[in-house]
């Protein structure tokens with residue numbers, strides 16, 4: 001592959017996906033149908049804990065992030081796992097239709113899961129929008145904006161005894177002494193060879 005970084009130029013937004021028990025940052029979101037209750041798709045990596053939570057729950061929400069979002073939201077939902085922490089209390093959320101939605105967002109869509117399609121490294125979850133609201137009329141964050149500003153939006157720090165390895169294709173950070181041989185980036189699906197040690 002000559003340069004997978006071209007995927008950064010695919011225009012997408014940046015969202016917090018939530019369901020009972022946690023959630024994660026996602027950019028792989030689309031509106032798949034029209035009407036008052038459109039179908040919304042979200043691709044979730046099988047290695048993410050959110051994948052397991054989505055398999056168990058029948059509803060999920062997508063909160064739209066603005067450019068001025070608190071970097072703590074990206075750090076918490078994008079670089080930590082719901083397996084280890086309660087993300088929905090670390091960042092302020094409120095319940096809509098029984099699903100936590102992020103307060104620090106431009107608005108949300110609550111969806112009822114209608115299908116799940118296998119997509120190799122990811123599962124594409126399809127949901128019917130059953131509730132939605134606009135909370136702030138500000139600029140939504142695009143994935144390209146995230147890539148341009150990720151140094152400010154993420155706090156890539158080497159924790160005691162751990163090394164940070166950054167995926168050269170998408171910016172995902174893996175913490176650990178070594179990237180395991182069979183590691184697959186949960187964000188872009190590329191392997192160990194794409195990870196470089198953060199100085």
Ligand SMILES: Cc1cc2nc3c(=O)[nH]c(=O)nc-3n(C[C@H](O)[C@H](O)[C@H](O)COP(=O)(O)O)c2cc1C
Pocket residue numbers: 014022023024025026027028029043044045046047048049050051074077078079080081082083146186187
């Ligand atoms: C900007 C950005 C975009 C991301 N997009 C996706 C995505 O579309 N799908 C996905 O499964 N993970 C995506 N991730 C990675 C997850 O948010 C990350 O692996 C998270 O820590 C998983 O948390 P969990 O284990 O609680 O599910 C993205 C991360 C960032 C920072």
